[in-house]
Amino acid sequence: MSDSTLHKVSSNKAFEGELIKYKFKSAVLGGLDAHFNLYTPPNATQGKVPVLVYLSGLTCTEDNGAQKGGFLGVASAQGLAVLFPDTSPRGAGVEGEDTDWDFGTGAGFYLNATNPKYSKYYNMLTHITVELPQVIEAAGLPIDFKRQSIFGHSMGGHGALTLYLSSKTKQYRSASAFSPITNPTKCPWGEKAFKGYLQGGVEEAKEQYDATELIAKSKDPVHILVDYGTGDNFYNQGQLLPENFLKAARDAGYDEFQVRVRSQEGYDHSYYFISTFASDHIHFHANFLKA
Amino acid sequence: MSDSTLHKVSSNKAFEGELIKYKFKSAVLGGLDAHFNLYTPPNATQGKVPVLVYLSGLTCTEDNGAQKGGFLGVASAQGLAVLFPDTSPRGAGVEGEDTDWDFGTGAGFYLNATNPKYSKYYNMLTHITVELPQVIEAAGLPIDFKRQSIFGHSMGGHGALTLYLSSKTKQYRSASAFSPITNPTKCPWGEKAFKGYLQGGVEEAKEQYDATELIAKSKDPVHILVDYGTGDNFYNQGQLLPENFLKAARDAGYDEFQVRVRSQEGYDHSYYFISTFASDHIHFHANFLKA
Numbered sequence: 001m002s003d004s005t006l007h008k009v010s011s012n013k014a015f016e017g018e019l020i021k022y023k024f025k026s027a028v029l030g031g032l033d034a035h036f037n038l039y040t041p042p043n044a045t046q047g048k049v050p051v052l053v054y055l056s057g058l059t060c061t062e063d064n065g066a067q068k069g070g071f072l073g074v075a076s077a078q079g080l081a082v083l084f085p086d087t088s089p090r091g092a093g094v095e096g097e098d099t100d101w102d103f104g105t106g107a108g109f110y111l112n113a114t115n116p117k118y119s120k121y122y123n124m125l126t127h128i129t130v131e132l133p134q135v136i137e138a139a140g141l142p143i144d145f146k147r148q149s150i151f152g153h154s155m156g157g158h159g160a161l162t163l164y165l166s167s168k169t170k171q172y173r174s175a176s177a178f179s180p181i182t183n184p185t186k187c188p189w190g191e192k193a194f195k196g197y198l199q200g201g202v203e204e205a206k207e208q209y210d211a212t213e214l215i216a217k218s219k220d221p222v223h224i225l226v227d228y229g230t231g232d233n234f235y236n237q238g239q240l241l242p243e244n245f246l247k248a249a250r251d252a253g254y255d256e257f258q259v260r261v262r263s264q265e266g267y268d269h270s271y272y273f274i275s276t277f278a279s280d281h282i283h284f285h286a287n288f289l290k291a
Numbered sequence: 292m293s294d295s296t297l298h299k300v301s302s303n304k305a306f307e308g309e310l311i312k313y314k315f316k317s318a319v320l321g322g323l324d325a326h327f328n329l330y331t332p333p334n335a336t337q338g339k340v341p342v343l344v345y346l347s348g349l350t351c352t353e354d355n356g357a358q359k360g361g362f363l364g365v366a367s368a369q370g371l372a373v374l375f376p377d378t379s380p381r382g383a384g385v386e387g388e389d390t391d392w393d394f395g396t397g398a399g400f401y402l403n404a405t406n407p408k409y410s411k412y413y414n415m416l417t418h419i420t421v422e423l424p425q426v427i428e429a430a431g432l433p434i435d436f437k438r439q440s441i442f443g444h445s446m447g448g449h450g451a452l453t454l455y456l457s458s459k460t461k462q463y464r465s466a467s468a469f470s471p472i473t474n475p476t477k478c479p480w481g482e483k484a485f486k487g488y489l490q491g492g493v494e495e496a497k498e499q500y501d502a503t504e505l506i507a508k509s510k511d512p513v514h515i516l517v518d519y520g521t522g523d524n525f526y527n528q529g530q531l532l533p534e535n536f537l538k539a540a541r542d543a544g545y546d547e548f549q550v551r552v553r554s555q556e557g558y559d560h561s562y563y564f565i566s567t568f569a570s571d572h573i574h575f576h577a578n579f580l581k582a
Contacts, residue, residue, distance in 0.1 A: 013522060014563035067562065068358050073570075231304060271358065272305035279364075 004131075006139045009035065015076035016042040019066055028131045029089040030121040036132060037062045037084040040142060041076045050147035050289035051081040052282065053128065053172075055156030055163075058189070059106045062086045065153070070275030074282040080289060081143050083136075085128050087155070092121035102189055103196055109184075110159030111209050113197040122197055129163060129171060149285040151176040153274055154234070157226070158184055161211035161245075165218055173288040174223035176281045178274045179232055182245035183212040189239050212241070215259070216248040224249075224259045225284045227277050229267025295422075297430045300326065306367035307333040310357055319422045320380040321412040327423060328353045328375040331433060332367045341438035341580035342372040343573065344419065344463075346447030346454075349480070350397045353377045356444070361566030365573040371580060372434050374427075376419050378446070383412035393480055394487055400475075401450030402500050404488040413488055420454060420462060440576040442467040444565055445525070448517070449475055452502035452536075456509055464579040465514035467572045469565045470523055473536035474503040480530050503532070506550070507539040515540075515550045516575045518568050520558025 009021040019039045026034035041049060052075065054065045062084045065071065075082050088108030094117060097104030113122035133145040150172045152160035157180020164175030184190020185202050194205040206213045215222075228235055228242050235242070242261055249259035267273040300312040310330045317325035332340060343366065345356045353375045356362065366373050379399030385408060388395030404413035424436040441463045443451035448471020455466035475481020476493050485496040497504045506513075519526055519533050526533070533552055540550040558564040 012559055012561050012563040013520070013557045013567075015567050019563060070361055070364065070566075072563070073361065073566070229304070266304045268303055270303050272303040272310060272363070275361075275364065276304075276306050 004135045004138070006135060014039065014072045017044065017072070017076050019072065021062070024135055026089075026127060026131060028123045028127045030092060032089050032091055032121065034089070034127065035062050035086055037066045038136070038141065038143075039066065039072055039075060039082040039084075041079050041081060043079045044081060044142040048142045048144035049079055049081050050149075051083055051143045051145065052285050052289070053083045053085070053148060053150040053160075055085065055110060055128070055150065055152030055159040056087050057152070057154030057156050058087070059101050060087050060156075061106070064271065068271035068275065070278040071282060074279045078282060078286045078290070080282065080286060083132065083143075085124075085132060088124065089121040094118060094121065103192055107155065107193065109155060109193040109197065109209070110163060111193075111197055111205075114199040114204065115197055118197050124159075125163065128159070129167070147289050148172050149174040149289055151178075151281055151285065152180065153178045154240075154269065155181055155189070157181065158190075158211060161224070162209050162214060164224070165211060165214035165222070166208050170220075174225075174285050176225040176284055177227075178277065178281070179228045179235065179240055179269050180211070180226060180242070181240055182226070183210060183241040185210045185213065186244065187239045187241060212245045212248045215245060215254070216252055218252060222254060222258050223288055225281060226259075226261040227264055227280075228262075229264045229269065229273050231266045232269040232273075234269050295426045295429070297426060305330065305363045308335065308363070308367050310363065312353070315426055317380075317418060317422060319414045319418045321383060323380050323382055323412065325380070325418065326353050326377055328357045329427070329432065329434075330357065330363055330366060330373040330375075332370050332372060334370045335372060335433040339433045339435035340370055340372050341440075342374055342434045342436065343576050343580070344374045344376070344439060344441040344451075346376065346401060346419070346441065346443030346450040347378050348443070348445030348447050349378070350392050351378050351447075352397070355562065359562035359566065361569040362573060365570045369573060369577045369581070371573065371577060374423065374434075376415075376423060379415060380412040385409060385412065394483055398446065398484065400446060400484040400488065400500070401454060402484075402488055402496075405490040405495065406488055407490075409488050415450075416454065419450070420458070438580050439463050440465040440580055442469075442572055442576065443471065444469045445531075445560065446472055446480070448472065449481075449502060452515065452517075453500050453505060455515070456502060456505035456513070457499050461511075465516075465576050467516040467575055468518075469568065469572070470519045470526065470531055470560050471502070471517060471533070472531055473517070474501060474532040476501045476504065477535070478530045478532060503536045503539045506536060506545070507543055509543060513545060513549050514579055516572060517550075517552040518555055518571075519553075520555045520560070520564050522557045523560040523564075525560050
């Protein structure tokens, strides 16, 4: 029997709602303690509210988006919860997981590992899509997981787009991303991650873990917003490749009302960029979550 | 000859304006490198703009307010610059300055030390009121220091209120504070700081460095806004004492339009609290800065 009871780690009132950090023993992450932050807006005291899942980038934890994203005020006003998961298992003890900042701890890439070295612990895909909703519902928290959307930054933007596009159950109503890694099978960060986590390496990743590959094959209506900055070093180094994603989307017949990719002049990869467009993204999702 | 030339350390576009981190050799801080962040709103490209100085709390640097305060979006919309100084000299090498988190490095208390052990370096009062405006003006940056207001958090709230109330030149048009230490000669944090930095200890501090003492003696019109949370541990431990400040203000004849002290139910000492009321505070100052 697994004990996935939620334990409250800390609590902060914010914008008349509450940000609570929880931990629990995550079966999906090999029984390790997993942490997440959950912001509930003031109207959650009257009934279940829709939820926006925020996936953070390389090196981040469940705190970065909550502290620096500038999301909570808008979420409060819109009556939306925001769920901030961590970015990887913590303390798995797999050899080499703490060697590099862009692989292993803090760099789970929102996939389920198939390489036996990592597959007991590195299952962030199932952690986010299945386990977190289950433990939150089991705890009786006022979140309506039938009204979910997802967004993220950088590696988390990759996560948001791929979880959205690959969901066979249409789990999320809309997806958005700040400076996402949109074509990871063609960039150094993605290649490294996939070679490490997946038995089939980069080829295996094309099936499920590359937003550009997924949008090219997609035939369903989608609601996607992407922002990236022209002053972003990682964009300029070819880690993000938003043009590839945009081209694949247009080639697949999606117009700008279904897939909008915005180039933001002079903005970089930081949370200053994210916070600038935070309100836009939350209002974008509110259209679908409150429909 | 001192070289107080500003060197750009980093730059981030935010809300169509720019946040730039500078460093320079600070004569007032004993020749050490001092860092600060300066946010300029988009309209600063057309001419000088008013400035709001944000003083941060214990253990903080020039980054905390910029990253977590939620100030930049509102400042951009209002056309205000925001100046984020550090909270102490860094690397003075005075024995014991790194022993405690609430004294020495990260805890300059916005005073000029008179204890010879600290007086070469610990002069944050002059650093903020005189030196920073001088070096920023000398660099030709588009800041109008004739239109300045000041706000801060905790130790920085103490700084904001005392620098405002003690200024003989009426340097600041208005002051506001989140969870400020308002009566530091009567709380453990203040007593420790004053005994360390000042030759005359707590008695010397009453003249200039205690907002409650200062408001009791003040006869000029003032514009002050204070918010604190009832869920703030430091408030509940008697470190902040806003009731003392409020009583002294009312006893001195100030009404709620001149000194407003708001108790915010359930909020704590964190930046989640600050960001919740950030917009209120910036709009408060904008009334005076744009008058």
